[in-house]
Amino acid sequence: MSKRQWDILDAATKIFAEKGYEGSRTSDIAKEANIAEGTIFRYFKTKKDLLIGLLMPLMIKFFKPLMFNSIEKIMNNEKNEPINVVLKNIMIDRMALVRKNKPLVKTIMIESIYHPELLEPLQKEIAPKLIPIIDKFFAENIELGNLRELDPRLITRSVMSLIAGFSVLNSLFPEVFTTEGDEKEMEKIVDILINGIGGGKK
The missing domain is CATH 1.10.10.60 (Homeodomain-like)
Known part of the structure; x- marks a missing residue:
């Protein structure tokens, strides 16, 4: 091009x-x-x-780094770190990537409602390669006893939903969903993910 x-x-x-x-x-x-x-x-x-x-810059600027670079690097470099630290760093990294490409991501996200063909590369090329990488990470941490014995795909879906939801809400309603900064916010989200929101009463 x-x-x-x-x-x-x-x-x-x-x-x-x-x-x-x-x-x-x-x-x-x-x-x-x-x-x-x-x-x-x-x-x-x-x-x-x-x-x-726009799919070409989306693939090159956003999803290729998402797939092949930072996530695997974080997972490989931080194998000896606590699971909450690794998850926090992955989420911070994803948020930085979303913010860096915000106009592009926003356009694809909104217009894909009316032009679903915009999501075809994500559905056919990206997701089938990305999701197994994340599944494997959670499966390994289940075996190590860092996580409950749940379906790794369920955990993957939950984490990806948290990241996507956080990104969308902060983009659409920044005045409502103010934060203390990505690191503090991600620490809280990971705490909720790992420990839940229950008060401990039965």
Whole structure:
């Protein structure tokens, strides 16, 4: 992909995130990219092609680091750390990645409701490779006695839901869900995950 195409996609990401897909015009995208509107159509025939084109930067900037880099690195480097420390560091790492790519993630998240084909690479390529890595991590910690004997996939789903929910709520309602910072907040979330919310009364 050429630099010009990347510039157009970066501009489209900003405009779609600000105005939504339906409310955006290619003239706005051209202005943001500092190019003539006709230049866009040399690379992307329609506005829909632009939206689908966002999948490439999403895969490269977001999900490849998510899959192959930091999660496995954290898991491998911190095998001797307590489970709560490892989980906290994974969650902090994920939140940093979401924030770094917030306009792109926001656009894909919202527009996938109306254009489900945007999720196909995630469903067909990413999830089948990522989820077993996380399952294995939890299975190993169950064997070590660090976690209860539960289905590792259930734990994976619960942790991913916590991260996704935290990200969405902080993006959509930042004035309501204020935090003390990622590290403090993730410590609390991991504590709830490991110890539950019960008061100990029977």
